[in-house]
Amino acid sequence: MGAPLSGAASASGLWEALTDRAATARSALHCWVGDRFDSAPWRQVVRDAQAMTAGLRRAGVRSGTRVAAVLTNTPHAVRGVLAVWLAGGALASLPAPARGLARDEYAGQLTGICAQLGPTLFLTDQRTLDVLPASLGEHVPVRSWESFVDSGRVDPSPPGDDELAFVQYSSGSTSAPKGCALTPRAIAAQLDLVMSVLEGRPGGEVTASWLPLSHDMGMFGCLLTPWAHDFELWLSTPERFTFSPRTWFGDLAEFGATVTAGTNTALHLSARAGRSARLGRGLRTRVCVLGAERVDWDTLRLAVDAFGPHGLRAEAFTPAYGLAEATLAVTATPAAQAPRHLVLDAVALADGELVEVAPDDPAATRVVSAGLPGRGVELVGMSADAPREIQVRSASLAEGYLGDERRTREHFRDGTLLTGDLGFVRDGHLYPVGRVDDVLSVAGRKVHAREIESAVDGLDGVRRGCSALVGHYDGGGLRLTLFVELRRGPADYRALAERAAGLVMARGAVALDECVFLERNSLPRTPSGKIQRHRCWPLFSTGRFTPLATVDLAAG
Numbered sequence: 001m002g003a004p005l006s007g008a009a010s011a012s013g014l015w016e017a018l019t020d021r022a023a024t025a026r027s028a029l030h031c032w033v034g035d036r037f038d039s040a041p042w043r044q045v046v047r048d049a050q051a052m053t054a055g056l057r058r059a060g061v062r063s064g065t066r067v068a069a070v071l072t073n074t075p076h077a078v079r080g081v082l083a084v085w086l087a088g089g090a091l092a093s094l095p096a097p098a099r100g101l102a103r104d105e106y107a108g109q110l111t112g113i114c115a116q117l118g119p120t121l122f123l124t125d126q127r128t129l130d131v132l133p134a135s136l137g138e139h140v141p142v143r144s145w146e147s148f149v150d151s152g153r154v155d156p157s158p159p160g161d162d163e164l165a166f167v168q169y170s171s172g173s174t175s176a177p178k179g180c181a182l183t184p185r186a187i188a189a190q191l192d193l194v195m196s197v198l199e200g201r202p203g204g205e206v207t208a209s210w211l212p213l214s215h216d217m218g219m220f221g222c223l224l225t226p227w228a229h230d231f232e233l234w235l236s237t238p239e240r241f242t243f244s245p246r247t248w249f250g251d252l253a254e255f256g257a258t259v260t261a262g263t264n265t266a267l268h269l270s271a272r273a274g275r276s277a278r279l280g281r282g283l284r285t286r287v288c289v290l291g292a293e294r295v296d297w298d299t300l301r302l303a304v305d306a307f308g309p310h311g312l313r314a315e316a317f318t319p320a321y322g323l324a325e326a327t328l329a330v331t332a333t334p335a336a337q338a339p340r341h342l343v344l345d346a347v348a349l350a351d352g353e354l355v356e357v358a359p360d361d362p363a364a365t366r367v368v369s370a371g372l373p374g375r376g377v378e379l380v381g382m383s384a385d386a387p388r389e390i391q392v393r394s395a396s397l398a399e400g401y402l403g404d405e406r407r408t409r410e411h412f413r414d415g416t417l418l419t420g421d422l423g424f425v426r427d428g429h430l431y432p433v434g435r436v437d438d439v440l441s442v443a444g445r446k447v448h449a450r451e452i453e454s455a456v457d458g459l460d461g462v463r464r465g466c467s468a469l470v471g472h473y474d475g476g477g478l479r480l481t482l483f484v485e486l487r488r489g490p491a492d493y494r495a496l497a498e499r500a501a502g503l504v505m506a507r508g509a510v511a512l513d514e515c516v517f518l519e520r521n522s523l524p525r526t527p528s529g530k531i532q533r534h535r536c537w538p539l540f541s542t543g544r545f546t547p548l549a550t551v552d553l554a555a556g
Contacts, residue, residue: 014188015158017228018082022046025230026203031075032236038075042227045079048149052083055151059143060120063088063157066167068119068140070094070132071213073237076125076145078213078223083148084123085165086156092117092167092402095177096214096527107133113169113177114140116403161185167402168216168324170526179402180324187220189395190327193374194225197318197332198259198287203230206284208257210236210248212527217291220328221261231259238527241266246273249307253279261289265465265529268299271306282311287318287335293530294432295319296454297341297366299464314338321370321432325417327396331379331430333371341368342431346451346507349433352386354424362506365451369429380416382425387433392417422448438533440471440480447480447508449533455503456484461496463487465531468523469504472537479513479554480504483536485520486548493517497551513554516540516547 025042032038040048061067067089071077084091094113097106110133114122119140124132126144136142159165166182198205207226211218226233234255240247248270252260262270267290304314319339320332333339346365348355357364373379376395382388393416400408411418422439423432434448449469457464466485471478482500497515504512522545524532539545 014184014191014228015085015156017191018224019046019050019086019156021230022227027226027230027232029075029078029227030232030234031073031078032240033075037234040075042230045227046082049079049082050086050153050156051150052079052145052148053087053152053154053156055148056083056087056089056121057154058151059141059148061087061089063159065089065120066092066117066164068092068094068114068117068122070096070124070128071219072096072125072128073210073213073218073235074125074127074145076149078235080123080145080148081213081219081223085158087154088157088159089120090159090164090167092119092169092179093214093219094169096212103133107135109177110136111139113179117167117179159184164399164402168219168327168398170324178324178404178407180327180398181400181402182327182398186327186396186398187224189376190220190329191225191228193329193376193396194221195229196375197289197320197329197335198225199335200225200229200231200259205229205231205259206234206255206257207231207259208234208236208248208251208255209260210238210241210251211261212238214527215292216322216324216328217261217289221289226259244273245269249274249279249283249310252285253281253283253310256281256284258284259287259289260285261291263292263529264290264295264299265293267303268296268464271299271303274303274306279307279310283307285312285316288312288316289318289320289332291320291322291329294434294450294454295339295368295370296457297339297368298458300339300368319368319370321390321421321423321430323419323421325398325411325419326377326392326394327398329374329396330377330390330392330394331371331373333369339368340429341366342426343367346448346455347509349387349451350448350508354385354387365454365507367431367433369426370423370432371430372428373430379425379430382423382430384424384426387422387424389436390419390421390423390430390432392419440469440478447510452482452504452507455507456482456500459496459499459503461486461488461491463520465529466520466523468531468533468536470533470537472541480510481514481516481537481540482512483516483518483523483540483545485518485522487520491517493549493551497553501553511553513552515551515553516545517549517551518545518547522546 022042030037167179169177209222322329345355378393380391438449440447463485501512
C-alpha cells in the first residue's frame with residue numbers, strides 16, 4: 001500500500017506527499033471547466049501552488065494566520081489549498097451557498113463565521129466572488145484565487161504537527177455551522193485511514209468525483225487522498241452532476257475509474273438515470289464509498305440492477321460512516337465485501353429496542369451497516385442490544401470547534417467525540433439509525449424522523465430522499481408536519497397525505513398533523529445534498545415555501 005503518511009503521527013509526511021512526492025508523480029489532475037476537463041500533471045499543480053505563495057505572503061498570510069475560503073472544484077481552488085499552507089496559513093473552508101438559502105441569510109452566515117474566525121483574507125474563485133455579498137468586504141479583504149497566480153514563490157512554512165491547519169465549517173443539516181479545527185497530524189492519520197479502506201495502490205488508482213471540495217468527503221477523500229498517493233483524478237463539479245446525474249457513472253466508465261464516492265441520494269438519482277445509460281467501456285470501479293447520509297438498502301439494489309450489466313458488482317459499494325469532527329471517515333465496509341443489513345421492527349427501534357422481523361412485516365425497516373472501524377479508530381460504549389449515541393476515539397479527531405468552547409465541551413470529552421448520532425454494533429459492524437436531534441418526543445414516544453422519511457420515500461409520486469418530518473410547537477403542543485417533494489403533479493393530495501399518515505402511525509405509532517406538498521427542489525439542502533430539517537418550518541411559516549397543497553390531517 002506504500003509508506004503511510006502519518007509515520008509517528010507527524011505532519012512532515014503529509015507535506016512531503018503533497019509537494020516532494022507529488023512533484024515526481026506520474027499521474028494527473030483533470031478539473032471540469034466549462035464544458036471540458038482541464039488537465040495538468042500533479043507536479044505542475046505543485047509548481048503552480050508554489051508560484052502563488054509570494055502573493056499570499058504579501059497579502060498577510062504567514063504562520064499563525066487564518067484564511068477563509070469558499071472552495072469550489074476549480075483548478076485555481078485546488079492549487080490555492082496547497083498555496084495557503086505553504087505560505088504558513090491555516091485554511092478555513094466555509095459553507096458554499098445551500099439550496100434555498102436567501103442571499104441575505106448567506107451573507108449573514110459568512111460574516112458571522114468571519115467574525116469568529118478572524119481571517120487575514122477571504123478567498124474564492126472569480127466566478128463565485130462576483131456573487132458574494134458586497135458587505136463581506138467590510139469585514140475582511142476579499143480576493144480571488146486567480147489574483148495570486150504567478151505572483152512568485154517563497155520558502156515554505158506549512159503548519160506544524162499540532163498547529164491549526166484546516167477548519168471545516170459544516171453546511172449545517174441540523175444546526176448552525178460549526179468549525180472543526182484540524183491539525184496536520186489529524187489529516188495525515190485520516191489519509192492513511194482512507195488508503196487502508198480503499199486498499200489503495202499508490203500510482204495505481206483512478207478516481208472520479210463530483211463532490212464539492214467544501215465538503216469533507218470531497219476535500220479529504222476525493223482530492224487530498226489522490227493527490228498524496230499519485231492517483232489519476234477526474235474532478236467534476238456538483239453543478240454538472242445536479243444538471244445531469246448520469247455524468248457520474250458516465251465519467252467512471254469513460255475514464256476507467258477504480259475509486260469514487262458519493263451519497264445515497266446521489267446514487268439513487270444516478271441509478272435511475274443509468275438504467276438507460278450507454279456505458280460503452282463498462283465499469284472498472286472496485287470501490288464506491290457511500291457516506292454523508294444513511295445508506296438505503298433499496299438504493300443499493302437499484303444501483304446493482306442498473307450498473308451490474310455494465311460490470312459493477314455489489315461488492316464495490318462501500319457504505320461508510322464519518323463526520324467532519326473526525327476529519328472524514330470513522331467506519332467503512334471492507335473493500336470487496338458486499339454491504340450487509342438487518343431487517344428490524346421500526347416501532348421497536350424507536351423505543352430503543354432491536355427486534356428482527358421478516359422483510360414483509362408492515363413495520364419492517366432495513367438498516368444498512370456502515371462497516372468496521374478504520375485504522376486508529378475505536379467506537380466507545382456501543383451496544384449490540386440497543387441504539388446508543390455513537391462515541392468515537394480516533395487519531396483523526398478535531399481539536400474541537402474553533403471559537404466555541406461550549407460546543408467543544410459538549411462533544412469532545414477526554415479524547416472521545418460524542419457525535420450526536422445514534423447507532424448500534426453487531427459483529428463489529430456499526431449500524432447508524434439516526435441522530436439524537438432527529439429523535440422527536442411525541443406524547444412520551446420517541447420517533448426517529450429519518451425512519452419515517454425512508455418509509456415515505458416508497459410512496460408513489462414522492463421523490464426519493466425528498467421528505468422531511470418536523471416537530472414544532474403551535475402553542476397547544478407539539479405538531480408533526482411532513483414536507484414532501486413530488487415527482488410530478490397534480491396529485492390526489494388528501495389521499496397521498498392519508499397514506500403518509502398511515503406510514504407515520506405504522507412506523508412511529510404517532511399521528512401526523514399536517515402534510516405539505518412541494519415542487520421539486522424546494523427543500524433546503526446543504527451543498528452535499530443533506531436536507532436541512534431545522535430550516536424547513538421557519539421557511540414554511542414565513543411564507544418562503546410555495547406549497548402545491550397543504551393538508552391538515554388533524555382537522556379531519
